Amino acid sequence: MAAITLKSVGKTYAGGVNAVRGIDLDIADGEFLVLVGPSGCGKSTLLRMVAGLETITDGEIAIGGRVVNEVEPAERDIAMVFQNYALYPHMSVRQNLAYGLKNRKMAKEEISRRVDEAARILEIGAFLDRKPKALSGGQRQRVAMGRAIVREPSCFLFDEPLSNLDAKLRVQMRGEIKQLQARLGTTSIYVTHDQLEAMTLAHRLVVLNGGKVEQVGTPLEVYRRPASTFVASFIGSPAMNLMPARAEGAVAHVGAARVQLEIPAEGAMTLGLRPEDLRAVVPGTEGALHLKTAYVEELGAQRLVHGTVEGTPFGCAMPSDAALADELYLAAEPGAAHAFDAQDGRRLG
Amino acid sequence: MKRTHFRNKILPYLLIAPQLAITIVFFLWPAGEAVLQSFQQEDAFGLKTSWVGLANYSDLFSDPVYIQSLEVTVVFTIAVTAAALIVALLLALAVDRAVKSGPAYTTLLVWPYAVAPAVVGVLWWFLFNPTIGILPYLLSLVGYHWNHALNGTDAMILVVIASAWPQVSYNFLFFVAGLQSIPASMREAAAIDGAGPVKRFFTITLPLLSPTTFFLTVVNFVYAMFATFPVIHATTKGGPAGSTDILVFKVYNDGFIGLNLGSSAAQSVVLLVIVIALTVIQFRFVERRVQY
């Protein structure tokens, strides 16, 4: 168990790519931190710097109070689960789990005790003597987790560990990882591009964009108060509607429609409305958003209506029994409007 | 496997006919001739041929010169294979680490393979020439007097180096491809698992390369036993005193120089059996891909 501290950490690859810039983070002991962001935003690079697989070109990383910039991966007391699992194909599952312990000259009895314990926790006891090739994707995933937990490290690092699984298994393994982490209480850093995975797993999530931190917070904080239009459109599904508006006092005008804001603002701004914060009103209602329907997605519990408002793409979530029409008049729930700066996209207020 | 069905019954046979003709004329026919001759003996003037049964074979295996040639072949084949594999693997490991300069090195390292074997022989013959060669001169500086014309060990070292050299290029290409097919994350996982570079090489890289290594071992064996004739011919001609007289060279020497056709044919048949055995091994195991 250990806390992890990042002090203005940066990475410039040999080719000149500035993949990570000035990241400051304090990860508490036992915390489950998720790094989330679109592909290429530097998540893996940051995680690999913590693991010691990439050199740290700027700043400082400390694990358990010890600065590890110059420390070998093996000496950092971390375990990593790779996207492709990286199981050793020529070794049995048991040998895969034991490899890291053997290399550390652990006693035989202790190794087999730990391997059996991990096998019990992850329910992989039945195929300890199989080679990875003879396992299904989900089983391989468990073995990869097993290889991390036998080490009893002070920190787990996950790099998109579920992205090679089918949707159903992904949801199941997601739940298992969450429970396992809660039970072991090991500090974990988890990288994903999937905002749903990030929301469901994280104690705290870090939204990265272009190598920089866009926002840090609990899933609910980030969902309720996105710090920028980037976070607003990235977190939450279906994505938040963003449209140009003009503020007067505390009211945003979009064409003829008016939406009440939380804070006073003036002039050009970007208005954000989550699809689930809208409700249909009587057609022709004064100041309502006028949605021209393009198509409808049935989700069972809800139906998603997609179209345009004042020429901007716009979606809204309706109850599955809501009436459908070519045109819908919508009003925002009170307090649902998000206001962003029209230029830099930062949250207003 | 995908099967193609021809509507015309004769066309498929016509299509493989050229290949079959080549195989029959240049392989099956001479091979059959050799098997036939191996049971015959010709008199000194080539006037009379008589059946002698297995006499050529029993003569062969009771001939100390042939036994020596067998031993020389074993030593030579293992030495060439080991040298060519180890040097190629070391070079491939170096290239695998230096990703950026890799392509340039790779191109340079592949060149020797394009050099004709006889030229390879002449090249090394010059380099090792006791009077004008650079290497004997350098060796004399450290007090070693190189002479592959008199010293059997020197001669063996010369032919092993000359034969292994072009083969290094071939092996190198396969090893580079093999190394690059090992995911980087495998080595990273091992590094996190506390294995240093040397341990990583022996417990992860080498086992994962084993299909490549096995395939190359068989290929190099076949090469060393059968394709090194021009190198031997251009350098030592089997000497001194038969110390580099490998089986293939002896077949040629006894048959075309000594004109002992019966014995030479029997030797060819022995080689034929060895080739068949190696081919069977190759197909059996390489096709199945070694382990995992």
Ligand SMILES: Nc1ncnc2c1ncn2[C@@H]1O[C@H](COP(=O)(O)OP(=O)(O)O)[C@@H](O)[C@H]1O
């Ligand atoms: N070894 C490398 N050399 C040079 N650039 C790299 C290397 N690895 C990643 N990058 C670049 O760094 C940026 C971040 O990559 P990465 O951390 O893998 O992103 P993510 O995991 O968020 O998808 C990308 O622009 C990528 O092209």
Ligand SMILES: [Mg+2]
């Ligand atoms: Mg990544």
